[in-house]
Amino acid sequence: MNRPKIVIVGGGFAGLNAAKALGRLPVDVTLIDRRNFHLFQPLLYQVASGGLSPGDIAAPLRDVLSRYKNIRVLMAEVTGFDPVRSRILLADGELDYDTLILATGAETFYFGNDGWEANAPGLKSIEDATRIRSRILSAFESAERETDPTKRRAWLRFAVVGAGPTGVELAGAIGEISRDTLRSDFRSIKPEESEILLLEGSPHVLPAFKPDLSMMAERDLINLGVRTRVGVRVTEIDDSGVTITGSDGSERIEARTVIWAAGVRASSLGQKLATALGIGVDRTGRIGVGPDLSIPGHPEIMVLGDLAHFEQDGAPLPGLCPVAMQQGWYVGKAIAARLEHHAPPPFRYTDKGIMATIGRHSAVVDVGFARFGGYLAWLAWLFLHLMYLVGFRNRLLVAMQWAMQYFTFNRGARLITGATIERDGRFDS
Amino acid sequence: MNRPKIVIVGGGFAGLNAAKALGRLPVDVTLIDRRNFHLFQPLLYQVASGGLSPGDIAAPLRDVLSRYKNIRVLMAEVTGFDPVRSRILLADGELDYDTLILATGAETFYFGNDGWEANAPGLKSIEDATRIRSRILSAFESAERETDPTKRRAWLRFAVVGAGPTGVELAGAIGEISRDTLRSDFRSIKPEESEILLLEGSPHVLPAFKPDLSMMAERDLINLGVRTRVGVRVTEIDDSGVTITGSDGSERIEARTVIWAAGVRASSLGQKLATALGIGVDRTGRIGVGPDLSIPGHPEIMVLGDLAHFEQDGAPLPGLCPVAMQQGWYVGKAIAARLEHHAPPPFRYTDKGIMATIGRHSAVVDVGFARFGGYLAWLAWLFLHLMYLVGFRNRLLVAMQWAMQYFTFNRGARLITGATIERDGRFDS
Numbered sequence: 001m002n003r004p005k006i007v008i009v010g011g012g013f014a015g016l017n018a019a020k021a022l023g024r025l026p027v028d029v030t031l032i033d034r035r036n037f038h039l040f041q042p043l044l045y046q047v048a049s050g051g052l053s054p055g056d057i058a059a060p061l062r063d064v065l066s067r068y069k070n071i072r073v074l075m076a077e078v079t080g081f082d083p084v085r086s087r088i089l090l091a092d093g094e095l096d097y098d099t100l101i102l103a104t105g106a107e108t109f110y111f112g113n114d115g116w117e118a119n120a121p122g123l124k125s126i127e128d129a130t131r132i133r134s135r136i137l138s139a140f141e142s143a144e145r146e147t148d149p150t151k152r153r154a155w156l157r158f159a160v161v162g163a164g165p166t167g168v169e170l171a172g173a174i175g176e177i178s179r180d181t182l183r184s185d186f187r188s189i190k191p192e193e194s195e196i197l198l199l200e201g202s203p204h205v206l207p208a209f210k211p212d213l214s215m216m217a218e219r220d221l222i223n224l225g226v227r228t229r230v231g232v233r234v235t236e237i238d239d240s241g242v243t244i245t246g247s248d249g250s251e252r253i254e255a256r257t258v259i260w261a262a263g264v265r266a267s268s269l270g271q272k273l274a275t276a277l278g279i280g281v282d283r284t285g286r287i288g289v290g291p292d293l294s295i296p297g298h299p300e301i302m303v304l305g306d307l308a309h310f311e312q313d314g315a316p317l318p319g320l321c322p323v324a325m326q327q328g329w330y331v332g333k334a335i336a337a338r339l340e341h342h343a344p345p346p347f348r349y350t351d352k353g354i355m356a357t358i359g360r361h362s363a364v365v366d367v368g369f370a371r372f373g374g375y376l377a378w379l380a381w382l383f384l385h386l387m388y389l390v391g392f393r394n395r396l397l398v399a400m401q402w403a404m405q406y407f408t409f410n411r412g413a414r415l416i417t418g419a420t421i422e423r424d425g426r427f428d429s
Numbered sequence: 430m431n432r433p434k435i436v437i438v439g440g441g442f443a444g445l446n447a448a449k450a451l452g453r454l455p456v457d458v459t460l461i462d463r464r465n466f467h468l469f470q471p472l473l474y475q476v477a478s479g480g481l482s483p484g485d486i487a488a489p490l491r492d493v494l495s496r497y498k499n500i501r502v503l504m505a506e507v508t509g510f511d512p513v514r515s516r517i518l519l520a521d522g523e524l525d526y527d528t529l530i531l532a533t534g535a536e537t538f539y540f541g542n543d544g545w546e547a548n549a550p551g552l553k554s555i556e557d558a559t560r561i562r563s564r565i566l567s568a569f570e571s572a573e574r575e576t577d578p579t580k581r582r583a584w585l586r587f588a589v590v591g592a593g594p595t596g597v598e599l600a601g602a603i604g605e606i607s608r609d610t611l612r613s614d615f616r617s618i619k620p621e622e623s624e625i626l627l628l629e630g631s632p633h634v635l636p637a638f639k640p641d642l643s644m645m646a647e648r649d650l651i652n653l654g655v656r657t658r659v660g661v662r663v664t665e666i667d668d669s670g671v672t673i674t675g676s677d678g679s680e681r682i683e684a685r686t687v688i689w690a691a692g693v694r695a696s697s698l699g700q701k702l703a704t705a706l707g708i709g710v711d712r713t714g715r716i717g718v719g720p721d722l723s724i725p726g727h728p729e730i731m732v733l734g735d736l737a738h739f740e741q742d743g744a745p746l747p748g749l750c751p752v753a754m755q756q757g758w759y760v761g762k763a764i765a766a767r768l769e770h771h772a773p774p775p776f777r778y779t780d781k782g783i784m785a786t787i788g789r790h791s792a793v794v795d796v797g798f799a800r801f802g803g804y805l806a807w808l809a810w811l812f813l814h815l816m817y818l819v820g821f822r823n824r825l826l827v828a829m830q831w832a833m834q835y836f837t838f839n840r841g842a843r844l845i846t847g848a849t850i851e852r853d854g855r856f857d858s
Contacts, residue, residue: 036566036845053482055842062614063839072616075570075845092574126846137465141504145521185491187501400829410492413484416465416504417555 003028003070006335007088007097009078009269011038011061014103014305014324016390021332023068025339030095032088034077036060039126040389042321043398045166047129048259049173050137050181050414051405054126056398059390078104078269081276086300099300101331102273102287106306106319109265109284116237120260123166132259134416136174139257140182141416143189150254156194157255159242161234162262163200164208165356168217170259171198172359175224180409196226197253199244201233201262206356206364208318213364216373220362234262264319270307277301282309282316291346292334293327304328310347317349326350357381360406432457432499435764436517436526438507438698440467440490443734443753444532445819450761452497454768459524461517463506465489468555469818471750472827474595476558477688478602479566479610479843480834483555485827488819507533507698510705515729528729530760531702531716535735535748538694538713545666549689552595561688563845565603568686569611570845572618579683585623586684588671590663591691592629593637594785597646599688600627601788604653609838625655626682628673630662630691635785635793637747642793645802649791663691693748699736706730711738711745720775721763722756733757739776746778750817755779786810789835 004027008015011033019031037058046052062073080089087096108122121131136158143155156178160171178194185191198205198221204214205221205228218228229244232251236243241254266285274281277298281287286309289295293302293310305324310317317323326349334344353367355377363377382402389395405411433456437444440462448460466487475481491502509518516525537551550560565587572584585607589600607623614620627634627650633643634650634657647657658673661680665672670683695714703710706727710716715738718724722731722739734753739746746752755778763773782796784806792806811831818824834840 036570036843053484053842054844054846055482058844060614060843062611063843066613073614074574075567076574126844138504141465145503145505182491184495185489185502396833397826397829400826404825413482414465414489414492415483415487415555417483 004098004335004339005030005096006099006101007032007095008101008103009033009088010103010105010267010305010307011035011073012041012103012105012305012324013321014105014328015101016061016064017325017328018101018103018304018331019065019071019328020068021329022335023065023071025070025332025336027070027335027339029068029071030074031061031065031071032074032076032078032090032095033061034075036062036075038064038390040394041124042385043389044123044126044129045169045173047126047413048123048132048136048170049177050133050411051173052398052401053413054130056394056401057389058126059394064390081273083273083276083298083301097300099302099335101302101304102269102307103304103324103328104267104269104307105324106264106266107268108260109263110260111263113237116260119239120161120237120242120258122260122264123170124264130415130417132170133414135257135259136177137414137416140178140186140189140191142256144186145188152189153195154240154254155256156189156191157197157241157253157257158194159197159199159253159255159258161199161237161242161258161260163198163202163205163228163230164261165206167198167200167259167261168205168221168356168358170261171196171226172221172224172357172362175221175226176359177411179225181411181414183409192225194225195255196224197255198226198228199232199234199242200228200230203231205230208354209356209364209366210371213366213371213373217356217358217362217364220358220373223362224359264306266307270303273301273303286316292344293330293347302331302334304331310349312349320354322352323349355381355384433527433764433768434459434525435528435530436461436524437530437532438462438517439532439534439696439734439736440464440502441470441532441534441734441753442750443534443757444530445490445493446754446757447530447532447733447760448494448500448757449497450758451764452494452500454499454761454765456499456764456768458497458500459503460490460494460500461503461505461507461519461524462490463504465491465504467493467819469823470553471814472818473552473555473558474598474602476555476842477552477561477565477599478606479562479840480602481827481830482842483559485823485830486818487555488823493819510702512702512705512727512730526729528731528764530731530733531698531736532733532753532757533696533698533736534753535693535695536697537689538692539689540692542666545689548668549590549666549671549687551689551693552599553693559844559846561599562843564686564688565606566843566845569607569615569618569620571685573615574617581618582624583669583683584685585618585620586626586670586682586686587623588626588628588682588684588687590628590666590671590687590689592627592631592634592657592659593690594635596627596629596688596690597635597650597785597787599690600625600655601650601653601786601791604650604655605788605838606840608654610840610843612838621654623654624684625653626684627655627657628661628663628671629657629659632660634659637783638785638793638795639800642795642800642802646785646787646793649787649802652791653788693735695736699732702730702732715745721773722759722776731760731763733760739778741778749783751781752778784810784813 182191232246306319611620735748786792
């Protein structure tokens with residue numbers, strides 16, 4: 001008797017945990033990803049701000065899964081789906097499945113203004129992170145060489161668009177870089193005079209958090225030198241700055257470094273699958289799934305993580321790491337039930353809380369029965385992120401680098417890499 | 430009274446040590462580099478083979494020099510020289526000097542076959558290293574997906590051109606990756622069946638070493654699965670392999686991964702300076718310097734490191750890291766003597782020996798009064814490289830990663846990064 005063939009597309013939190021859960025079942029699993037590593041996205045902002053190296057937050061998928069002999073890893077680009085013949089299409093071949101698990105996550109979204117990408121990179125990949133790192137560090141280099149005071153100020157002004165957790169973490173990290181890390185590195189400029197602007201459309205930073213935590217976060221950001229501008233919409237981004245529009249009209253901000261942390265949408269593979277199936281997607285490109293995470297009418301196709309629109313208690317689950325992980329684990333239970341010809345139990349997300357870090361000694365945590373900020377929240381954030389960081393080696397390395405960063409205020413991975421073509425005095429990547 | 434203005438171009442071993450030596454003298458120093466970091470080149474092959482992250486072997490120049498208040502670091506591209514007006518030309522300005530110290534090192538050289546670069550990258554920069562890392566790892570990925578046995582073997586065949594220390598280290602590292610690191614990571618291929626070819630024009634590997642050490646190195650390479658082909662010249666490199674010519678005719682080697690470790694020449698800025706001065710350069714582009722490392726007739730211009738042709742005991746000094754470091758230190762003595770209106774003492778290189786590592790437990794060391802290989806040589810190599818690695822943080826991080834790599838046979842920084850465009854089933858970078 002042939003063992004069921006399960007193909008997982010995507011090695012993020014959902015796909016990787018689904019693979020691990022299936023590693024002990026009598027099934028043949030193929031995990032496909034176009035990258036050869038799992039990326040620990042919650043710490044990507046630390047690569048973007050020079051605190052960690054890419055290798056510290058990435059684990060080779062083959063390595064993580066090598067002990068499961070029923071799992072094959074394939075580095076390949078999925079180009080489409082043929083649900084009638086139960087096949088996925090690759091750039092150079094096809095692969096058939098009995099069960100397809102799609103977990104390709106989300107990508108940066110500019111709300112239709114794709115031209116903004118060149119001047120305001122988003123933060124979803126290792127390459128995004130090293131690009132942002134190069135931009136931040138190059139801005140200080142350009143400021144050091146600039147003699148015109150107005151132009152110099154534009155190099156020392158940083159705008160982060162979007163005050164969700166990623167935007168807050170990035171703005172806080174730039175604050176620390178300018179106030180501590182680079183303090184004595186320059187001769188013509190004072191990095192601590194940098195302006196860091198955090199732009200947000202909602203009335204508060206961290207809009208997913210309760211107002212009291214948002215206020216705490218805002219106060220801590222101000223202490224790090226970050227100016228928050230809430231209730232404003234970005235209406236233009238070009239290579240010299242940002243235009244924002246609020247209740248009191250439009251305003252131009254001259255900032256040579258702009259980072260986009262405002263929006264994501266579901267990966268475009270979701271739309272391809274939906275088209276192949278003749279179904280629709282939601283406003284952000286997500287595919288609606290039933291109680292067992294399969295597409296209604298297609299029990300053989302499950303969708304997980306940021307790509308799935310799963311309704312719980314009347315609202316879709318947010319695109320959070322714990323949601324993706326729990327959905328990954330659930331796949332093991334669902335497939336095990338099916339192997340024994342039972343109906344899978346319905347998936348239910350257990351919300352253990354949300355947290356965001358702002359900087360040294362500062363974070364906010366909401367665990368439902370308690371909400372707190374400050375030092376204790378920061379320790380909780382530190383502990384949790386280390387615990388979840390995939391692979392023993394990375395955990396130890398990251399802990400060590402954090403400890404050194406903490407005691408020395410230094411950040412070791414401050415490299416400007418990539419092509420260093422000088423354009424308008426700017427070292428571009 | 431104005432303090433003398435000293436401009437150093439290049440933050441490698443020569444330039445950085447010159448800057449440090451000048452940091453305690455009553456002079457104003459500007460160190461110019463087009464990168465913002467000093468690169469510890471002797472360990473670059475470990476980044477190329479996934480053992481270390483770029484951040485581990487690079488130290489921000491501003492950070493290393495921040496304590497010297499008389500040193501300014503400038504990230505800029507030097508485009509030319511105006512020796513008559515004592516100025517160096519930048520892409521966006523000029524800078525005048527009283528003393529110019531040129532230490533821009535060497536670059537990969539294909540002996541006139543620049544077209545080979547695309548298919549056989551050299552190893553001089555961080556970007557080179559991550560590109561080679563991506564190629565090596567992608568070759569195993571492509572082999573895993575390839576069903577044609579001949580094509581698959583071509584993916585599992587690696588050719589390293591040039592058996593100097595870099596070539597030997599790279600070939601040994603690929604041997605370890607295929608025999609140990611990736612052993613249980615694949616399902617369709619056996620990485621340990623990879624062929625690694627080390628191609629060398631001289632009659633022995635490590636031609637700069639005594640024959641007994643070359644033979645030891647060759648034996649250890651064979652134990653790591655590396656086949657050495659000596660006395661052969663590479664006459665063609667294209668995207669499917671290498672053609673070599675030896676005493677018994679030409680031979681074609683089908684290898685999809687080729688790495689160039691065969692030749693370097695002096696940085697092209699040397700030629701620009703020579704042209705501006707109306708002097709010549711040697712066969713490999715180096716500028717001849719006198720006993721005090723200055724250009725004859727131009728006491729205000731010193732040339733150091735791989736860019737300098739310095740004759741000692743009837744032969745030019747080789748392009749080695751210790752030569753560059755000692756010449757950097759010497760600059761401090763020479764400038765101090767000039768400040769007191771003395772003639773500088775002549776430079777003399779103290780040869781403390783040469784060493785090369787082959788892999789786990791294996792290296793060769795020649796310290797003049799003694800020559801040895803094996804475990805002891807490997808420990809000596811390890812100790813020395815850690816001691817010289819710039820900056821306390823990097824030393825600790827590298828030591829830890831080496832220890833983990835040693836005990837687990839694993840390499841953590843196995844990332845395929847850069848653009849992952851699929852070409853002919855190959856994930857290119």
